[in-house]
Amino acid sequence: MRQKRAKSYRKQMLVYNHTFKFREPYQVLVDDQLVTETFTSSFDLVKGLKRTLQAEVKPMITQCCMQALYETNNQGAIGAAKEFERRRCNHNPKEPKSALECLASVVDVNGKNKHRYVLATQDIEIRRRLRRVPGVPLVYMNRSVMVMEPLSSASEKVSREMEKQKLYKGLNDPKFAGIVHDEKDEQGAESQNKPKKRKGPKEPNPLSMKKKKTEDSKPVSTSSSASASASASSGKKASTSEADDSATQSKNRRRRKHKKSGEEPETSPDTIQ
Numbered sequence: 001m002r003q004k005r006a007k008s009y010r011k012q013m014l015v016y017n018h019t020f021k022f023r024e025p026y027q028v029l030v031d032d033q034l035v036t037e038t039f040t041s042s043f044d045l046v047k048g049l050k051r052t053l054q055a056e057v058k059p060m061i062t063q064c065c066m067q068a069l070y071e072t073n074n075q076g077a078i079g080a081a082k083e084f085e086r087r088r089c090n091h092n093p094k095e096p097k098s099a100l101e102c103l104a105s106v107v108d109v110n111g112k113n114k115h116r117y118v119l120a121t122q123d124i125e126i127r128r129r130l131r132r133v134p135g136v137p138l139v140y141m142n143r144s145v146m147v148m149e150p151l152s153s154a155s156e157k158v159s160r161e162m163e164k165q166k167l168y169k170g171l172n173d174p175k176f177a178g179i180v181h182d183e184k185d186e187q188g189a190e191s192q193n194k195p196k197k198r199k200g201p202k203e204p205n206p207l208s209m210k211k212k213k214t215e216d217s218k219p220v221s222t223s224s225s226a227s228a229s230a231s232a233s234s235g236k237k238a239s240t241s242e243a244d245d246s247a248t249q250s251k252n253r254r255r256r257k258h259k260k261s262g263e264e265p266e267t268s269p270d271t272i273q
């Protein structure tokens with residue numbers, strides 16, 4: 001039962017993200033009644049909001065709701081609400097508006113939830129008023145359980161229209177069609193892979209270059225041509241000839257070293273003398 005609810009909330013938040021461009025952390029406007037109720041029932045409001053919305057949240061309270069809390073003189077609830085970010089509603093603090101009026105003015109900006117608020121309120125009238133605005137997640141406490149209202153008909157209408165528009169665009173403009181887009185993406189991925197594939201055949205070249213180096217380093221030019229002819233005749237012979245070559249090479253190197261080492265002591269004393 002609880003899991004089922006969590007799943008439906010997750011789906012619902014996806015709609016708010018997708019259709020109404022909600023982003024984490026969700027800004028949650030709480031009213032004074034909810035703060036008082038959760039405090040008196042020692043329900044962790046922030047934790048509850050996180051669990052219900054299944055995301056990071058930023059709880060906020062308007063100046064008017066804060067004023068209403070001060071009047072209750074419930075120090076615990078006031079202390080809890082002070083932790084929240086204060087939402088400036090620009091209503092006169094000496095003449096605070098009712099929670100309904102204040103929250104409606106903050107959430108409903110020309111019929112839209114401009115600032116993408118989640119509204120957490122115990123007041124049925126406030127919820128009823130803001131159901132009319134599409135894209136307002138409504139949260140409240142049902143006894144000791146925090147619940148989220150199902151998508152309002154206003155929200156559902158906008159969501160449906162958006163889906164329809166996408167479909168309509170898709171039929172007329174291939175750019176908006178999911179399939180074509182995917183193909184393009186795949187092509188893009190292929191084109192990205194292509195240079196990698198091109199790099200592939202280039203890789204053996206450095207290896208062949210290494211072989212060439214060994215051939216170049218060979219002292220006698222005729223031996224390289226001989227080995228080439230040997231490799232042409234048979235693989236085994238080529239390998240043996242190469243081994244021989246390498247052996248002669250090392251010998252040559254040794255000889256060179258010997259010569260150099262032999263020469264050096266001869267020349268150096270001469271220069272000294």
Ligand SMILES: [Zn+2]
Pocket residue numbers: 062063064065089090091097102103
């Ligand atoms: Zn206000």
